[in-house]
Amino acid sequence: MKSGRHRAPGSRAVRRSDRTAPRHDRVRQRHPAAAAVGLLIVLSAFTGGLPGDAGKPPPREPGWTVTDQDHDHQQRSVLLRAGPVPTPTDGFFSWAALNRRTGLITGSPNFTAQSDTMSLIKVWLAADDLRRADEQGHMLRTPQLAQLSSIIRDSDNPGADATYDRVGGRESIERMVRLCGLTDSAPERDRWSNTVVSARDLTRLGRCLADGRAAGPQWTPWLLSEMRAVRGAGDFGPRDALTAEYAATIAIKNGWLLRDEDGLWHISCLAIGETWVIGALARYPGRHGLDHGVDYCRQLGTALLLVA
Numbered sequence: 031m032k033s034g035r036h037r038a039p040g041s042r043a044v045r046r047s048d049r050t051a052p053r054h055d056r057v058r059q060r061h062p063a064a065a066a067v068g069l070l071i072v073l074s075a076f077t078g079g080l081p082g083d084a085g086k087p088p089p090r091e092p093g094w095t096v097t098d099q100d101h102d103h104q105q106r107s108v109l110l111r112a113g114p115v116p117t118p119t120d121g122f123f124s125w126a127a128l129n130r131r132t133g134l135i136t137g138s139p140n141f142t143a144q145s146d147t148m149s150l151i152k153v154w155l156a157a158d159d160l161r162r163a164d165e166q167g168h169m170l171r172t173p174q175l176a177q178l179s180s181i182i183r184d185s186d187n188p189g190a191d192a193t194y195d196r197v198g199g200r201e202s203i204e205r206m207v208r209l210c211g212l213t214d215s216a217p218e219r220d221r222w223s224n225t226v227v228s229a230r231d232l233t234r235l236g237r238c239l240a241d242g243r244a245a246g247p248q249w250t251p252w253l254l255s256e257m258r259a260v261r262g263a264g265d266f267g268p269r270d271a272l273t274a275e276y277a278a279t280i281a282i283k284n285g286w287l288l289r290d291e292d293g294l295w296h297i298s299c300l301a302i303g304e305t306w307v308i309g310a311l312a313r314y315p316g317r318h319g320l321d322h323g324v325d326y327c328r329q330l331g332t333a334l335l336l337v338a
Contacts, residue, residue: 106276110129114333117138121315125311127308129306135230141229142214145311146298149187150284152185152190154244155222156178159193210243232298236307239302263286267301268328268335271330284300288320297320
């Protein structure tokens with residue numbers, strides 16, 4: 031195919047991400063372990079802080095220009111709202127939400143606790159590759175763009191390995207930390223799947239992807255469009271709580287892996303709306319199955335998202 035710069039390459043079928051058993055159709059039932067409610071109520075305007083912060087001004091992140099206006103807007107928007115957030119037991123569960131208009135981040139009391147990203151980090155690798163190519167004046171050929179599309183949409187592991195090498199391995203993760211202003215994140219053992227993050231930093235990464243810093247102004251609309259097209263085993267998260275019409279407007283990337291080292295499911299969820307970002311992390315015993323973590327991320331959407 032003729033080379034040159036492209037806005038929207040075609041996608042191709044690739045093998046699915048993460049060494050997990052095939053995922054069942056989404057389970058919509060609630061788990062009894064998720065019945066405990068009320069770690070924190072998130073106000074849609076984010077005017078409050080975390081427990082123990084009474085009397086202190088809420089922490090704010092620096093503002094950036096929103097550039098994700100590449101899709102048709104609905105007459106109604108998906109907004110953050112107040113709602114009781116479920117807290118599963120028997121494991122580690124953490125979440126955070128960022129208001130892109132005010133810069134305020136709030137979430138569970140442990141939203142600075144660290145876990146690993148698994149395949150979620152692939153979207154940063156793609157963004158870093160796109161931005162660096164543009165900065166260096168390199169022409170992006172169709173095969174390279176198709177590879178980046180497949181690691182976002184289909185979570186292609188061989189494509190992620192090749193991209194990780196192309197962008198410098200752990201140096202790319204270190205760039206992510208600097209460029210996106212992350213405070214709880216770091217590369218780990220020179221493997222992309224072991225990148226360490228917090229739920230708070232996931233929301234900062236989401237804003238960095240959405241506002242143009244990560245992929246650059248030319249490629250950000252394409253990147254977000256690919257994230258909205260995530261499919262297959264990786265298509266889960268807070269947007270599952272929405273109807274298909276509105277779910278299609280939410281950009282996502284997730285990670286999921288039953289790790290041999292500890293026998294735990296490791297789950298990460300990222301969802302980006304027009305005015306907000308939600309990030310979540312989980313680790314729990316393998317006997318609960320993948321759907322336990324998938325349901326947790328969906329319940330965050332039920333608690334925190336409102337179509338208005």
